[in-house]
Amino acid sequence: MLTWLDANLVSILNGLAIGSLLFILAVGLSLVFGMMDVLNLAHGALFLAGAYLGHLFVGQQAGWASFAGALGVAAVIGALAGGGLSVMTEPLAHRSHLDQALLTLGVALVVAELLSIAFGNDVQSVAAPPGLDGSTVVLGSTYPVYRLVLIGIGALLAVAVHVVIERTRLGLLVRAAVADREMVSALGVDERRVKAAVFGIGSALAMVAGVLGGPIYGARPGLDSTVLILALVVVVIGGLGSVRGALIGALVIGQVESLGRVLLADLASFVLFGALALVLVLRPQGLFGARAQART
Amino acid sequence: MTPRTTADAAPPSATAAPEPPRRLLRAAPMAATVVLLAAAPLFLAPYATTTLSRILVFALLAASLDLLVGITGLPSLGHAAYFGVGAYAAGWITIHLTPAVPVPLLAGAAFGGVAAAATGWFAVRSAGVFFLMLTLAIGEIVRQVAQSWDSVTGGSNGLYGIDLPSVAGAPLGNVGLLHWYVLAGAVLGYAVLRAVAASPFGAVLRGIRDNEPRMRALGYRPYGYKLAAFVIAGSVAGVAGALLAAQQRLVTPSDLGFTTAALALLAVVIGGAGTLWGPCLGAAVVVLVRDALGPTLDGHGPLLLGVVFIAVVYLLPRGAAGVRLRRGPGREQSEQEPT
């Protein structure tokens, strides 16, 4: 057991780093869905936009200022984009999931294609900030410092999102809206503004995740759909509309993608969707689904 | 269990079948379309005919998906899996056993149906976005199998060198003959879908779509009906796959991937879910945009596709079929298919 642990500790650590990034990406998707019933398939395109923003600001010679600048701009643009998406989905509030999914899929295609026109089809890499771009020795293995830092950032953001949702007035409204949307508007709260705020925060987090993920994943066409699928799996496994579910889902998928691929090397291509199918067959509402989302 | 009477089970949209003369009139546009499609190779250049064949294949896939999306209320993101299974089965049998019609078609139908049954029994238990995700997962797993199972599927290179289908020992050696084969298969598959949609069974499916608890209260067990619809749709998608194998003479993992599934869904929404014929029109639009217009945009076809997605959602909430049906008074149930 000890030797097994010793051999795989780095993979477990790596799963934590990937899980942290996935949490930052997926929490917005989960809240938007839980609250507004909108399945936002443009979420991956926002991540990719963040990655390209990182490439634009940081490129291959990273400085702290440019990295921080990229994060700040990503948050602002992301919030605006989220507000825009909120307005765009407003007329579809009483339509099916399918219509919203198609609309956001259309937005995703347009955004991804515009990015490819702007930045070309070559793979672009993004450097980590100075001091974090090297490697260190953890548990006897070389490990990139930046990924360790990512675990810390993920933990910080998880606490921050938790505080906002559990301790602030906005959080209260969000939780109330997840539980019963009609009741919130009946109480005289402008539900649309709450929705825009949640959409904005979720999208800002997605773009920030894109900048943060840049040094690991780079920026290239096609990355948007890959991360979108990961985020969807996280959200569905964790249960929709729950911050805690998104966190657990992200950590589970981080391990599935990391440790799972080590242990089941021959089935590496199947583990992600296998895990998703298994969870949905056993627990159709996800691991932490608060209630059945049977509305179509 | 047996449904009591269709009249009390069915939602208001499912009216009794019209009397024979009206029915004939209703069938006329369909018959005219088939005649026109059959005549096409006589006056179209080869490439136009090939495009038309490709549209027919995709139209049958879209129509079979419509049985799930529009009539049963099960939006699937993994329907391309059964299309692909049918295509691989038909291709494999053509290469290794016989290209004689109708063997590959039957193989496509059988394997598509079996694959749908094998995955549908647990998929149809979930609903809403969970059904979307579960079908997405199934589609991806099936695609991965196609990619990994080299000895049967040819892996990522695909199953290539598929012989032309042959009738009475003679291969269908030109674009026009191949088109007629595809047309015959597509009409057959479409007829099955129409018959299902128009039957009392189809009325129950619409009832489940509109109000599942009510159907449950009326004594129906939606699970069995949904599963049956899933298998029929999978089987017809398998037929479409068999036609693809004959028309393209190559089957690859991308034929059963997410992109194919999403495009089929787009065709359903563009055309109007629940009408069966609307999605066929939608399929024509999708194939033309992708194959004819896309390449002229300097490789930025996806941009146009994205704009089409957005425009359709806002401008055609009920698809192209809705535009026509909304005009007449008292036609609230636009999804109703003209029987």
Place this chain on the structure above:
Amino acid sequence: MTESRSTRILFSRRSVLGMLGTAGVVAAVPGCGSSLGGGGDAGGGGQGGAVKVGLVIPQAGVYAPLGVDMQRGWELYLNQHDGRLGDREVTTVVADEGEGPESGVPAVQRVLQRDRVDVVVGIVNSAVALGAVDAVTSAGKLLVVSNAGAGALTGENRNPLTWRTSFANAQVSSALGDHLAGQNLPGGVYLIAPDYAAGEEALGGFREAFEAGGGRIAGEARTPFGTTQDFQPFLAGIRSSGAAATFCFYAGGEAVSFVQQYDSFGLKQTIPLFGSGFLTEGGVLDAQGAAATGVQTSLHYTTELDNPANTAFIDSYTAANGAAPTVYSVQTYDAAAVLDRAIGQAGDVAGTALSEAMGSLGTIEDSPRGPWTFDGQNPRQTYYLREVRRQGQGYVNAVVADLGEFAQPA
């Protein structure tokens, strides 16, 4: 549709038949095609006339950068030769291959059926190429593949009308396997590639040559194709295998991630990385940056080759495009070069005549990659061991050793 119109259509079967009759007449009029002809037709070529070429390359999607390089190579050759091949005026029809067969095969059908080209050139994706063989050759046309590396294209059961100016996947890696077998690597070599056909063929070619030379395989892994962003789980496997070196096959985005992570997880210093040349070719090398220095690959071309043809080629290519050429540019440039000779020799553009001429071309002496000949419709060419080195602001694949001539392994 209104009822009166439906009625008319329903009850006038005779008019429908009449329409069919008209259509039959129309079909006989030249220009308004019919789809009921036989297999191939002569097309626009004929004797001494212009020649129409379909250049099928990816213009969208992940392979688009390769398509750009290929088109530049093609156009450079034509510009250097007055837009003529075999002394015939050339019209090039470019079609977008896209990311895979779902767009690539229709593109091939379009240039054949609508544009009626005499020759089809290009194709990056192996599945598209394998699917194109039937369509092109059953129309009696010549197919010149200038990238796709699937072994079957020019393998044992090859089609006589299918030629290739690029490489076979197993050929590129067998050169390296042969070389590494001669090195002293007591820990053996670890093999890793994506779980798709090209990766499998590349590993197979390496394994065969390496084991034939007495080398030992330390372990193998396949990574999920197209969805692997994070290679750490697989890198852990390489480290624990105790291998003395790693051989890999990656291209595009995966090549960038793999090389960068191989470096940042500290494997590059202890377990040297080798690969098929696409690992560090073209745009991916810029993205890999410093992480790629010291990585060694085998390929039949690098900009650093020192021969007069290559120097002249690089000069005019860079002047025309403002960017250095890649192996993809050279392969398509050479496709134009061999077609030039074959058309001149055959005096015809029919597939069989051209194919016969291709077979008797002998050695192509003035290629930027150095002299090469067709061997079984695929090039027999010199392979080079290349190492990534920093040069000025960028990185290049410097020539370390000449590995000798290799043909497609049987």
